[in-house]
Amino acid sequence: MQFSFSDKVKDMKPSAIREIFKSLTDPSVISFAAGNPAAESFPIEQMSQISSDIFTNNAVPALQYSITEGYTPLRTQISNRLASKFCIDIAANETIITTGGQQGIDLTAKCLCNEGDTVICENPSFIGALNAFRSYNIHLVGVELEDDGMNIEQLEKALNENKNTKLIYTIPTFQNPAGITASLEKRKAVYTLAKKYGVVILEDNPYGELRFAGEEIPTIKSIDTDNIVVYCSSLSKILSAGMRIGYLCGPAQIIQKVVVTKQVNDVHTNIFFQMLCSEFIDRYGLDDHVAKIKNLYLKKSSLMLDMLDNNMPEWTHYTRPQGGLFIWCTLPDKYDGDEFARFAAANKVAVVPGSTFCPTQGEHSSSFRLNYSTPSDEQIVIGIERLSEIVKSLNK
Amino acid sequence: MQFSFSDKVKDMKPSAIREIFKSLTDPSVISFAAGNPAAESFPIEQMSQISSDIFTNNAVPALQYSITEGYTPLRTQISNRLASKFCIDIAANETIITTGGQQGIDLTAKCLCNEGDTVICENPSFIGALNAFRSYNIHLVGVELEDDGMNIEQLEKALNENKNTKLIYTIPTFQNPAGITASLEKRKAVYTLAKKYGVVILEDNPYGELRFAGEEIPTIKSIDTDNIVVYCSSLSKILSAGMRIGYLCGPAQIIQKVVVTKQVNDVHTNIFFQMLCSEFIDRYGLDDHVAKIKNLYLKKSSLMLDMLDNNMPEWTHYTRPQGGLFIWCTLPDKYDGDEFARFAAANKVAVVPGSTFCPTQGEHSSSFRLNYSTPSDEQIVIGIERLSEIVKSLNK
Numbered sequence: 098m099q100f101s102f103s104d105k106v107k108d109m110k111p112s113a114i115r116e117i118f119k120s121l122t123d124p125s126v127i128s129f130a131a132g133n134p135a136a137e138s139f140p141i142e143q144m145s146q147i148s149s150d151i152f153t154n155n156a157v158p159a160l161q162y163s164i165t166e167g168y169t170p171l172r173t174q175i176s177n178r179l180a181s182k183f184c185i186d187i188a189a190n191e192t193i194i195t196t197g198g199q200q201g202i203d204l205t206a207k208c209l210c211n212e213g214d215t216v217i218c219e220n221p222s223f224i225g226a227l228n229a230f231r232s233y234n235i236h237l238v239g240v241e242l243e244d245d246g247m248n249i250e251q252l253e254k255a256l257n258e259n260k261n262t263k264l265i266y267t268i269p270t271f272q273n274p275a276g277i278t279a280s281l282e283k284r285k286a287v288y289t290l291a292k293k294y295g296v297v298i299l300e301d302n303p304y305g306e307l308r309f310a311g312e313e314i315p316t317i318k319s320i321d322t323d324n325i326v327v328y329c330s331s332l333s334k335i336l337s338a339g340m341r342i343g344y345l346c347g348p349a350q351i352i353q354k355v356v357v358t359k360q361v362n363d364v365h366t367n368i369f370f371q372m373l374c375s376e377f378i379d380r381y382g383l384d385d386h387v388a389k390i391k392n393l394y395l396k397k398s399s400l401m402l403d404m405l406d407n408n409m410p411e412w413t414h415y416t417r418p419q420g421g422l423f424i425w426c427t428l429p430d431k432y433d434g435d436e437f438a439r440f441a442a443a444n445k446v447a448v449v450p451g452s453t454f455c456p457t458q459g460e461h462s463s464s465f466r467l468n469y470s471t472p473s474d475e476q477i478v479i480g481i482e483r484l485s486e487i488v489k490s491l492n493k
Numbered sequence: 494m495q496f497s498f499s500d501k502v503k504d505m506k507p508s509a510i511r512e513i514f515k516s517l518t519d520p521s522v523i524s525f526a527a528g529n530p531a532a533e534s535f536p537i538e539q540m541s542q543i544s545s546d547i548f549t550n551n552a553v554p555a556l557q558y559s560i561t562e563g564y565t566p567l568r569t570q571i572s573n574r575l576a577s578k579f580c581i582d583i584a585a586n587e588t589i590i591t592t593g594g595q596q597g598i599d600l601t602a603k604c605l606c607n608e609g610d611t612v613i614c615e616n617p618s619f620i621g622a623l624n625a626f627r628s629y630n631i632h633l634v635g636v637e638l639e640d641d642g643m644n645i646e647q648l649e650k651a652l653n654e655n656k657n658t659k660l661i662y663t664i665p666t667f668q669n670p671a672g673i674t675a676s677l678e679k680r681k682a683v684y685t686l687a688k689k690y691g692v693v694i695l696e697d698n699p700y701g702e703l704r705f706a707g708e709e710i711p712t713i714k715s716i717d718t719d720n721i722v723v724y725c726s727s728l729s730k731i732l733s734a735g736m737r738i739g740y741l742c743g744p745a746q747i748i749q750k751v752v753v754t755k756q757v758n759d760v761h762t763n764i765f766f767q768m769l770c771s772e773f774i775d776r777y778g779l780d781d782h783v784a785k786i787k788n789l790y791l792k793k794s795s796l797m798l799d800m801l802d803n804n805m806p807e808w809t810h811y812t813r814p815q816g817g818l819f820i821w822c823t824l825p826d827k828y829d830g831d832e833f834a835r836f837a838a839a840n841k842v843a844v845v846p847g848s849t850f851c852p853t854q855g856e857h858s859s860s861f862r863l864n865y866s867t868p869s870d871e872q873i874v875i876g877i878e879r880l881s882e883i884v885k886s887l888n889k
Contacts, residue, residue, distance in 0.1 A: 098691060098721050100746055101659075103607045109753045132558075139556045145548035152541035160535045160733035162528075196592055196737075196759040203758050207628070211499045212608070229757040232603070263497075295494060325494050337556035339764040341592075350496055357505045361625040362599050363592040367763040368735040 105212065105234045123445075127480035130447040131471040132273065132422060134334050135397070138390045138470075140377070144337070147376045151369065159369040165360045167194025167344070168371035174378045175344050183305065184319040185328065185346070192346040193356055196366045197338075198303050198331035201345035201355075203229045204362065205299055205327050206264070208354045210235050215259040217296075218266040219247055221425075221454030221462070223273045226266055226301065238262075239456035242272065246279025249286045256294045264297050265290075269317060271304040271421025274454045274466040278419060284317050291325060297351070298326045303334055304421035306387050309395035311419035324348045332374055334422070335387060340370040391420075394470055398424070401469040401477050408485035410492065415467075427451075427464040432491060434462045441465075446484045501608065501630045519841075523876035526843040527867040528669065528818060530730050531793070534786045534866075536773070540733070543772045547765065555765040561756045563590025563740070564767035570774045571740050579701065580715040581724065581742070588742040589752055592762045593734075594699050594727035597741035597751075599625045600758065601695055601723055602660070604750045606631050611655040613692075614662040615643055617821075617850030617858070619669045622662055622697065634658075635852035638668065642675025645682045652690045660695050661687055665713060667700040667817025670850045670862040674815060680713050687721060693747070694722045699730055700817035702783050705791035707815035720744045728770055730818070731783060736766040787816075790866055794820070797865040797873050804881035806888065811863075823847075823860040828887060830858040837861075842880045 101107075151159050166172065172189045179185035195201040202225070210216065212234035218227065220239025230237055238255045241248040246269060256262055267287060269279040279287075291298045300317045318328040324347075331343030345355060359365075398418060405415055405424070415426040426448075428437065438450035451462030472480060497503075547555050562568065568585045575581035591597040598621070606612065608630035614623065616635030626633055634651045637644040642665065652658055663683060665675040675683075687694045696713045714724040720743075727739030741751060755761075794814060801811055801820070811822040822844075824833065834846035847858030868876060 098693075098719060098744075100605070100693065100744065102604055102750055103610075105607070106604050106750055106754055109750070109757075111753050111756065134557075136553045136557060139553065141548060141552040141556070144556070145545065145552070148544050148548060149541065152537060152544060156537040156541070157532045157535065158735075160537070160540075160735045161530075161532060162729075162734045196763075199757065200759045208498055208502050209496070211501070214499075225757060225760070232754055232757050297494075297496065323494060333558075337765075338558045339554075339556045339761075341759055341761070341763050348496065354498055354502055354505070357507050358502055358628055360507065361505075361595065361621060361628050363596045363737055363759065364621070365735075365737070367592075367737050367766060369733075369766070370763060 106232055109228065109232055126442065126445050126447055127472060127476045127483065128447040129467040129469070129472060129480060130449045131468050133471045134338055135390070135393055135470045137393060139337050140386055143377060143381060144373060147373050147380070151372055151376070155372065159372050163365045163368040165356050165365050167192070167366060168368060168375055171371050171375040174375060176346070178383065179346065183316045185316060187346045191349050191352050192344055193352055193359065194366050194371055195343040195345055195359065196363055197333060197341040198301065198329050198343035199225050199229065200359070200362070201329040201343050202226045202299065202301065204355045204358050205329070205345065205351070206230050206233050206235060208351065208358055209263045209297060213261065215262040216264045216266055217252065217255045217259070217262055218456055219268065219272065220456050221274050221451060221464070222266065222456060223268060223301065224453050227454070227456055230266070237456040242275055242277060244277060246277070246283030247287060249283065249290070252287065253290055256290060256296065262294065262296050264299050266299045266301065267317070268301045270302055270314070271307065271418055273304070273421070274423055274449070274451070275425040276416040276418035276421055276423045278314060281314050284315070285320065288317055288320060292323055300326055300328045302328065302330045305330065306335055306383070307391055307394060308420035309391040309398070327351055335383065335390065336374060336377065340367065342366060342370055342374055394420070394422070397469040397474070397477065400474055401467065401481060404478060404481035408482055410489055412492070413488055422468055422470045424467040424469065425464055426467060428488070428491070430463050432463045434465050438465055441484060441487050444483065444487050446480050446487065448484070502628055505624065505628060522838070522841045522843055523868060523872045523879065524843040525863040525865070525868060525876060526845050527864050529867045530734055531786070531789055531866045533789060535733050536782055539773060539777060540769060543769050543776070547768055547772070551768065555768050559761045559764040561752050561761050563762060564764060564771055567767050567771040570771060572742070574779065575742065579712045581712060583742045587745050587748050588740055589748055589755065590762050590767055591739040591741055591755065592759055593729060593737040594697065594725050594739035595621050595625070596755070596758070597725040597739050598622045598695065598697065600751045600754050601725070601741065601747070602626050602629050602631060604747065604754055605659045605693060609657065611658040612660045612662055613648065613651045613655070613658055614852055615664065615668065616852050617670050617847060617860070618662065618852060619664060619697065620849050623852055626662070633852040638671055638673060640673060642673070642679030643683060645679065645686070648683065649686055652686060652692065658690065658692050660693050662695045662697065663713070664697045666698055666710070667703065667814055669700070669817070670819055670845070671821040672812040672814035672817055672819045674710060677710050680711070681716065684713055684716060688719055696722055696724045698724065698726045701726065702731055702779070703787055703790060704816035705787040705794070723747055731779065731786065732770060732773065736763065738762060738766055738770055790816070790818070793865040793870070793873065796870055797863065797877060800874060800877035804878055806885055808888070809884055818864055818866045820863040820865065821860055822863060824884070824887070826859050828859045830861050834861055837880060837883050840879065840883050842876050842883065844880070
């Protein structure tokens with residue numbers, strides 16, 4: 098039988114990154130293509146002890162069906178953390194635990210957008226979010242990402258031209274893939290426009306805890322006097338990515354609808370690990386552990402930047418992140434990022450081509466993304482030397 | 494701001510069952526409303542030992558991002574189990590691990606159905622599936638469930654009248670809520686019609702391992718010579734419901750599309766528990782453990798049936814399940830199941846009203862669902878006595 102797929106998904110293809118991830122079995126390839134937290138960032142010993150304690154003292158609730166909203170103590174802890182760390186004042190019942198941050202994005206889109214509705218996002222932007230929007234047949238409009246955040250004129254133009262815009266999707270802090278952090282002015286400008294046009298903002302902040310340089314900038318959610326911002330994050334980059342614990346917080350009316358939608362999506366998120374995270378926060382807090390990760394990523398990003406500074410020809414450009422996991426490199430416009438990534442892979446360095454992150458498929462990009470959290474220091478040194486040779490060979 | 498929700502979800506309400514579940518905090522209420530596996534069915538000690546071993550020997554892969562398809566050894570084990578236990582011959586790469594069986598249903602619907610397309614299902618049917626279909630604005634057509642499965646004439650009529658039918662959703666074995674098992678003849682008839690009309694079958698078999706009486710009947714997937722059946726199940730009723738480990742298997746073309754859709758839904762299912770389940774199956778197999786659960790449910794269902802036989806007035810009807818978790822009670826048609834459930838709750842017994850399981854919302858039902866896996870023996874005895882008094886009081 099020839100199967101016919103829904104209009105929503107019929108053109109969907111596997112994410113280039115996850116495909117790269119699957120093919121990285123050749124040990125001679127150095128990969129800067131992942132978006133994984135460093136293996137050293139997992140607090141294995143503490144998690145192991147807590148896990149053992151849950152099995153001893155509280156096993157049945159940890160293995161039985163639970164409520165869709167998530168483990169109540171964890172929701173309270175997240176609400177408290179958002180208040181103390183990000184000046185976000187949100188009640189515990191305005192949060193929901195999701196199966197990773199990804200599910201928070203997926204369900205927000207499902208709840209707010211009909212097929213054909215528009216989501217405005219940064220160009221480039223997070224491929225997982227773009228593909229989630231595509232999977233609901235949502236129309237994507239990209240707005241150029243400048244050094245201090247979205248181009249505000251382009252954003253207003255996009256809002257004017259797309260009256261069916263339901264959502265502005267933005268990663269203001271340590272953006273993926275670009276590593277850029279939006280200024281407070283730009284954040285306020287985005288917020289003002291969202292209010293003016295009656296559009297919800299989905300603020301994605303998976304890396305917000307990981308600032309290793311520069312000054313904190315308030316989240317958009319923290320200036321959300323009109324309650325129009327849905328805020329999405331996770332514990333993936335702090336405790337463990339594989340456990341799939343994320344959260345969403347926002348207007349009660351939207352969260353309630355997300356709860357109903359999650360109920361039919363996966364009933365609830367793995368409850369054992371929700372309890373484990375809650376107990377971790379209870380026993381140790383997050384500050385000490387996060388400080389270790391920040392220290393690690395400061396070292397790794399500095400090493401990669403030093404290597405780039407010392408080896409790359411001066412006609413390449415790259416961002417200097419103050420947090421997060423990524424550096425964004427741009428070649429002169431005449432080069433094609435896709436071709437370059439293939440060429441680099443053939444020469445044993447994996448990077449993610451910039452076109453992957455374009456809201457419009459098939460768009461030209463001469464950029465590529467580098468990740469410094471996953472490779473070892475030695476891999477960073479050898480890999481960037483290797484990559485620089487490849488870049489230099491282009492100009493011959 | 495007044496939020497506008499998508500057409501898909503705007504009319505969605507929380508599942509009555511999950512709401513009942515949340516409100517069951519009054520310890521004086523005896524609940525037959527849950528669908529939970531018995532707490533005694535969780536192999537806590539073995540899981541605890543395996544968990545500890547994973548943290549000691551294999552922690553990083555268990556906490557890091559993983560592939561969307563699922564943990565490869567577990568997919569192979571599931572493929573082997575389906576072959577040995579259910580005569581289902583499917584390659585490991587035609588399976589995907591899902592976040593509970595629920596996600597398998599949700600993603601299958603998303604991949605195959607546009608808004609307005611029809612899914613034909615049994616009436617009554619599993620509320621979680623019905624609401625998943627509704628969340629994609631799918632048109633539901635119910636087919637009467639008889640003592641031996643779907644009414645085949647009604648099924649053909651529904652197929653004829655709804656040319657946009659994309660899926661027949663069926664729970665042939667120990668149906669939820671009705672506890673009914675379809676005969677082999679009916680299974681073959683459903684399959685023949687699906688072939689004739691070019692429609693995919695989604696066979697949901699979450700309770701298939703739990704036969705405690707009668708003879709095994711082949712799954713529809715096992716007679717699927719034309720490869721048009723997607724088969725959905727989980728480890729929720731065997732190892733743990735709260736861990737959210739399910740699986741889907743079917744035509745490679747469909748599974749590939751489900752993989753892409755899952756990638757943007759939650760990236761992958763909690764990998765730690767995938768590894769834990771795999772290691773459990775490796776060390777202990779499933780047979781011994783499943784035998785214990787079947788023994789437990791045989792006892793509990795027999796106790797509930799004995800209590801019903803001895804206490805209910807003869808004008809009530811109830812099914813006699815050979816497996817699974819549920820008994821389906823039907824009052825004379827003049828009674829309203831919703832009213833009855835409220836009346837019973839006021840008298841300290843919780844049941845789920847039949848209308849909850851109707852594909853058409855607001856449909857009359859004089860039935861209600863009883864669960865015997867969750868309550869203790871004492872609760873079954875007292876609760877059914879209490880329920881019988883409530884039923885008897887109706888006829889005064």
